[in-house]
Each structure stands twice: as C-alpha cells, then as structure tokens.
Amino acid sequence: MTSHYRTRRLAIAALTAVIFAGLAACSTTVPNTTLEPRTDFGRAIDQLWDNLLFWGTIVFVLVETLLIYVILRFRRREGQPAPRHVHGNTTLEIAWTLAPAVILAIIAVPTVKTIFDTQRPAPANALTVEVIGHQWWWEFRYPEYGVVTANELYLPVGRTANFALQTQDVLHSFWVPQLGGKRDLITNRTNHIWFTPESTAVWNGVCVEYCGTSHANMRFKTFVVTAEQFEAWVNHQKSGPAMAASAPAATGAQTDTSATRPAAQTQTPPAAAEPAQASAPSVPPAQTSGQLPTYPADRLPLYAASYNPVPEELTIGNVVGDAARGAQIYRTAPCIACHVIQGVSAGIVGPNLTHLGSRTSLGAGLFPNDARHLALWIKNSPAMKPGSKMPAFGKSAAMPAGYDDQQLADLAAYLLSLK
C-alpha cells in the first residue's frame, strides 16, 4: 500500500519541479533571450531549435509516460503470480533502434543544410567589423571607415555585418544572443561570423569563452541603428576629439549611481523603459537628446544599463573637475603609454579614448560613464574590476606620487568632455 503512495508522490514531485521551473521562466522578462532572434542567422537557428524542441518533447513525454505507467502498473502486489519470463524481443528491439534513427534523420537533414547556408562567405557588400578581444574588453574596428572604438558596437539595420574575429591574448567568444550564435576568437587565427540585423535595438553582448579573472566582466553593448543614424555615427567617430563645453560634473554629484540607478530607471519615461519588454525595442533618434549621434546613456533600457556596485573601500571626495586642467595633466600622464586619443596620444594597449565621453559605460559594460565612476576608475581600476590590466593611479600609501582627488576629477572631466 505504501509503495503505491510513494509512486504517486514520485509523479507529483516531478510535475511540481517542472511547473515551478516553468513558472520561474515566465514570470520575468528575458532581455537576453536566444529564442526571439533579430537576424536571418538567428532565425535559421531558431527554426532548428523549434524542430529539436518538438521532437525532444515527444521523446520526453513518451519515455516518462512509459516509465510512470510501468511503475504504477507493475509494482509488486501480494499473492501476485511470478512475472512472465521474457529476456528479449528482437522485433521490439529493432523497432526502438530504428525509430530514433528516423527522428535523428529528420533532425540531421535541416541541420546540415543550415550549417552550409550559414557558413557561406558573407555577401560582398557586407559591412566588415573587426572584433579584437583583449583581457577583458572589446575593440571594434570598421576598416571601411577607419573607425576604432571599444565596448560599444554600432550596426546599421538591414545591412549584413561580417565580423572578423581576432584576439590579442587568450581565447574569447563573441555573442549577442538576439543576433545569433556565438563564434570563438582564436589566437593566431581570424574567425568569421555574419548576419543581418532586422530591427533597431540595444542588445547586451558578452564574452562566453572563459578568459581568466574578469571573464564575467567582459561585456559590450550592441546598438542596431538606422542607416542614417549609423552614417552620422561614423562621421562623428571619424572626426577628432571634440572637447565639448559640457557643464562640469562633480565626482560626488551623481552620488551612488550604482545604488540608485535601478530605482531612477523605473521613473524614466516609458520610451526608455519600453525596450526592457520582450517586444522589439527601438533606438530613440539620436537628435532628440542633443547633438551627438550616439546613444544617450540616460535613455538606455534597464537591462542594458551598467550599474555594478563600487567596492565600499574605494571612495573619492566631492570635487569638481576642470577639463582644461585635466587636458594638461593627460599630456604627461602615464595614460598616454596605453591609450589613443586622436591627435593627443598614441598608445595601443588599452581602449581608444578619442570619443570616450560619448560612450554609455566604463570598464567593458560594468559602470555608468560619469565623473565619479571615471575618477574612481583612474584612481584604482583593479579594485573595480578584478585583474584589470590598468594599474591604480590614485594617491595611496603604496603610491604616494599618485594623483590626488582633484587631479583625478580633472582627468575625468577632460576625458568625459571628449564627446
């Protein structure tokens, strides 16, 4: 008798687990889903996935139903006659060898077709984007336009983008879930992947090949924009650094952006909150938020905003930076050994800073790009991003010659003015 209840409990427990997990999946929005593709490549994969899910579900239901039936039907009862002696059945065994073979053939044919379709050479008019992986940030180059940027990828909608993937150091992997499958960046090789974005939106991208300490912190953003917006962005990027006369920002002014960001976001107009929904998000026209053809940081949807907490022990006083003084400091600062600012410095190790002020985030998608975070980043980047290759430049016991808070704020003000 008890064993009967036990078997029933088995079924109920299994069902509960599945429903629980199912609910968990539905009760939240899924901004990085792989199941709502926005490119031709993504849709080809999604069709295969639907096929796999269909047959997988059939096999799952069949096997588990049989199992539950056998458990319930053949449990041992009192006074039951000895079971019939069957030690095999050739017909049955051939049948359940062939049935999976047929299902697999149904899966294999479109699979092979999709492999060959998606690995053809990219169309001739494709936009080539060189993606270069670094521990732990992304460099994007547009050889057609001579544009170099970092951690923020702009793509025109409707034009095939052909990515040439390379890495400066260890292996990385390039992935924007909504735009299709991933491709690894292999040292001493150039890999390719191409697809055509079909709607304007902001998407998160990540590194998905384990690449060391800050693998989790190697993120980027993809802005799919209209052809006109893309052209404006290219022209802007090609121009030299324009020191915009923006209002000086205090390092303490936007206090605790990290903590308040999610709350602040919920109060922003629906236009910005909308892209968080699973429906096709659209990119707000750049012109509505000033002169810059780049994506306005304050209009980023919640899922694409960067608001990681800064370690509590890392602080900076509330000082107002001066961009002109910052520019003076920069000219002789160690920054120039690693960073490019067009016409100012020519280092090539770190990200290109020519238009840093027009980017939305810092540290490969970790922090908002504001005066406080940028000053803290220069002060002690390894404390903000484990393993960061950029040394700490702030004044400290270990480094008495480092920059004081005022100098850090000046540098931040200068860099942020580079729109």
Place this chain on the structure above:
Amino acid sequence: MATTVAAPPRYAVPHTRYERGLWSWLATVDHKKIGQLYLYTAITFFLIGGLEALIIREQLKGPNGSLVSAETYNQLFTMHGTTMIFLVIMPLGAAFFNYLIPLQIGARDVAFPRLNAFSYWVFLLGALFMNAGWLFGAAPDGGWFAYTPLTTHQFSPGLNIDFWVIGLQILGLSSLAAGFNFITTIINLRAPGMHFMRMPIFTWMSFVTQFLLVLAFPIITVAVTFLMLDRFFGTNFYTITAGADPLLWQHLFWLFGHPEVYILILPAFGLVSEVLPVFSRKPLFGYPVMVYSGILIGFLGFGVWAHHMFAVGMGPIADSVFGVTTMLIAIPTGVKIFNWLATMHGGSLRFTTAMLFAIGLIALFTIGGISGIMHSSPPADLQQTDTYFIVAHFHYVLFGGSMMGIFAGTYFFFPKITGRLLDERLGKIHFWLTFIGMNLTFFPMHFMGLNGMPRRIYQYQANQGWDIENLVATWGARILAVAVLVFIWNFIKSRRSGAIAGPDPWGAATAEWSLPSPPPEYNYAVIPTITSRYPLWDVTSPELTADVPHTPQGEKRTDISVGGKGTHASIRTPSDTRMAGEMAHPSAKELGITMPTPTLKPLVASVGLTIMFIGLILKHSVNYSSLWLPVLIGGAAFFVISLYSWLLSPLEPEHH
C-alpha cells in the same frame, strides 16, 4: 532466498600486523579493501566538491553576489569540475570495479593485486596534490578543460595551473594502471563457464570502460605533458607568440574528454542494469543488445569529440560530420533506456531505495540525453554552448545519470561490502531530497541558458532575466546538501548498526551474492562453475531463468551455493560457531588457498613518484626553487629503488 543470520560472518583471527588495524589498510593488496579505500576517499571528495558547488550556488543566488572574489570563484568552479570528474565519479567507478569485478567473474582477486594497490595510492596522492593548491591560495583556476593559451605560463604565471597539470599527470598514471589491470583480470580470471556472453552486465560495462580508459588517457597525458614541458622547460607547443595553434590543445583535450564522459556514465549504466532485473524479478531485457549497445557507445564515443568545439569555426564539413556522429550515439543510448523499461514491464517491481535511484537514472538521464541531442545540431549549439543550458545538460547526465546510478549501486551493494543493509527509511528520504533538489537546481538552468546567461561568471547584473531561476537553483542546491548529509548519516549509522544482510538480501541473480557478506579474503572457497547469466537464480529461483540460455549440455545445475551452504558443505569447518546462527569461515591458510602477501611496497613506490613531482613544482616556488632538481632526482631514485624491491619480492608466500 535470503538466509537469516544474526551477525556478519567472522573470519579467522589475524596473525600479523598487516592483517589488522591501520597497517592492514596501508599494506593491503585485497581488491575488496582497495575497493573500500576508493569508496571512502571518493565520498570524502564528493563532500569537498559538493561544498565547492554550494559556495558557487550561494555566490550566484542573486545579482552581484559578493560571497567570494572573482579569483576564488574561478578556482571553485575549476576545482568543482575537476574534483567531481577525477576525484569522485571516476574513483567511485573504480570502487565498484575493484570490489565487484573479481566477485562477479568468480575470481579470488584481480590479475595484478599489487599494481592495484599502487593504482589506489597514486590516485590518493594525485588527488591530494591537486587539492594542495588550496593551502597555498593557488588552487587551479583554468577550468577543468584548461584551455590554452590561458593556461600557458604567459597568462597564468602562478602555481595554480602547475598543481592542475601535475595532479592530472599523477591521476592519469593511476587510471592507466587500473585499466590494464582490469582488462587482464576480466579476460583471464573468469570462472569456468563464465563465457563473455554470460558475464554480469556491470562487468561488461566496466570492461568497455577499461578500454576507454587505456585508449583515452594516453591522449590527455600527451596533451598535459606538452603543457608541462611548456610551463617548466620553455618548450613552445602552446606558446602563441611562437605561432602555436590553440586548437591543438582543444582537439587533444576533447579526444580524451568525450570518451571520458562515457567512462563516467557506463559503470552507472552497468550498476542500474544489475539493480533493475533484481527488483523487477525478471532477467535483463535484451542482454546481448545491452552489451552491444555499450560497446557501440564506447566505440562511437571516440568519434564525436569536436562537438565540444562547434563555436571555434571548424568549417561546415567538420561541423556536419561531428554533428551527425553525435546524433548517432543517441541510438544505442536510447536502446538502453527502452530495454530498461522493457525489463521493468511485466515485472514485479519492488521499490527499494536502490530501485528508486535506478528509476531516477532512467527518468533524469533521458532529460540529459534529449538536451544532448539539442546541441548535437551545430547551429543550435551556437546558441547553447558556454551557457547554462550546457550546465543543465551535463548535470542531468552526470548527476541524474552517473550519480543516481552510483547511489543505486551503493544501496544495492553496501550489504555485500559491509554485511549490513543501509537504512531504507533514511534511504528513501535521501532519494526524494536528491530527486527534488536535483531538479530544482538544474532544471531552471535550461531556462537561464536559453535566456542568455553565460557559464563561468562569478557575478551577473540584475534585470537580465536570470534572478528567479538562480534563486530556485540555489534552493535546490541547499536541498541537495541536506540530501547528502542524510546519505552520510545513513552510511555511518548503517555501517555500525544496520540490519544484518546475510549473503543475499535482495534475491539477486549473480554469483557474488552466493558469498557471505562481507566475503572472505579469498572470495570463493571453491571457484564456481557458471551455467548461465544468472547462476544464483539457477539455484534460488530457477523459474526466472527458464528461457535464458544455459550450457548446451542441458546442465542447469550450478555448483554455486548460498552463504557457503550447499554443495560445498565439506569445506566449512564448524569449529568457530560460538554464537547462535553465526557462520564461521575458515581462513585461506586453513583451506590451503594461496593469497598474495600484504606489502607496503606499492604505497612506498607511489610516495617516491609523488616526491618526484613535488620536485618539479618546487621549480616554480618562490623560496625553494633551488631544491627542485635534488628533490626530483631523489624522488625518482626512491621510486625506482622501491619499484625494483617490489618486483623482486614474490607476490605470494613460498609454497610448502
């Protein structure tokens, strides 16, 4: 069927220090003791690997978890994977190989008993070496797959990867020695009448596993040796600045790594194939097909490795070939699932804990198999690889498959090993907590993966759509932790005071259940003659084996006896029956059976080997680097001398 006895059998009083206490374990060459050493060691590492998993889940419970640093997290996931694969599931398999194979084939020990002891000690020291990194704050952190160039000296200059590289070398030696040992044992030491097609299915699956071990481990040994030479002696196998191709490591690693998956799962398949017929009271459905499918899985397992590399850009032809070969493996695996269902169908099912875990394997491995097919399709895999979808998949295979099968085998064979039954009530609590905890932990990971969550990240930001799934998974892991504690408690309690099992508590079919529990040192007083696949059922339940093939001469009688009674009554000396119902068993000496002499030499040799490798790692130490060569040469000399001494001493006492 089950013989009632009041206490486990007592054996003759030990004579030398090597027969009792700690020494008896250090010097043992008895496959049953070595099997138990593997079992206890692997369970210990299961607790360590489980603790690592629990910390990982606590870190990922919510966004921006800050329980551990990025560096520690990377060490934790590396060591969790390495531990569970090399220090838990493989040695748990080895525990069952050791304990069961000689018993199942009717042998007195393995072919090379001292090599067997050497395998264990090398494994133990390798496992400690691998974990020694924790003591220096330098546990391995390159992932269990240790992809180059990240693991080359240029990008990982610390000792972390050194511990991994050398630890894996040591562990590989252990696996290779054990593999050759068991192949020789199974081929040469089968009892009369034990044809290959009468071998118990667990022994069959183990046999296939040993071939996978001896074919796959040399590959990883070569790959790791290259890396070791690069790191310690400046060669350029993987040095990217010298033009190395990182795919060399990946191909070598997965050419080992995929057969390794079958090394982990086939023993569990074997265990479940022993448990299901006994508790269904039916012979295994389609025994020959179960054997052939096991062989086929092992064979195909060598032709699918590059399905771990669909994202590296191998080109459409390689992608297609490896995608299709991967799909092919589903066929023999599916056959196994259906044959298990057919074994239960029409049976008389008894839901012991062992049976529940065996059924759990069918239910859960099926899910892992289906998700496996989902990424056998290379384009689909491009959306799934390196996400939590894969984490879900292989935990359904390795936890839902391997561990469930091993738990089934543990509940089933514990009485044979200890003479006592594991507590069934605690066992059922253990099963249900495991089943629920396992599904709560790993099922949501399918959704995390499909929703874009990458693997091996120590933190994620909020509002990515991953929060609830992660919280559920963490609760599942907590439930699993409780389940493991229940199991450990059951294990310790039942070992001391569990119900007395008797020789055959389950009404089992294979020869080992004819022996007392635990069996005497020499296993079989008289080597049995095997007449069918189910020699014991031929005696206890002949009606169950009526249509199972027997010896052609129509000889259905077996000379296997239950609990030492029956046809071999003459070999029992009734001298030691002090307690009512207690059965006394004569020592090997009294029976005139020659058993191998206990010896410390395999342990001593393995220590020499380890000192040699310690010498190597000293080369990279800060304070003792000048000592590396003397220690290495000293260890090597020590190893060679102890090996020489071992080989010159006779295996057995002189015959008189």
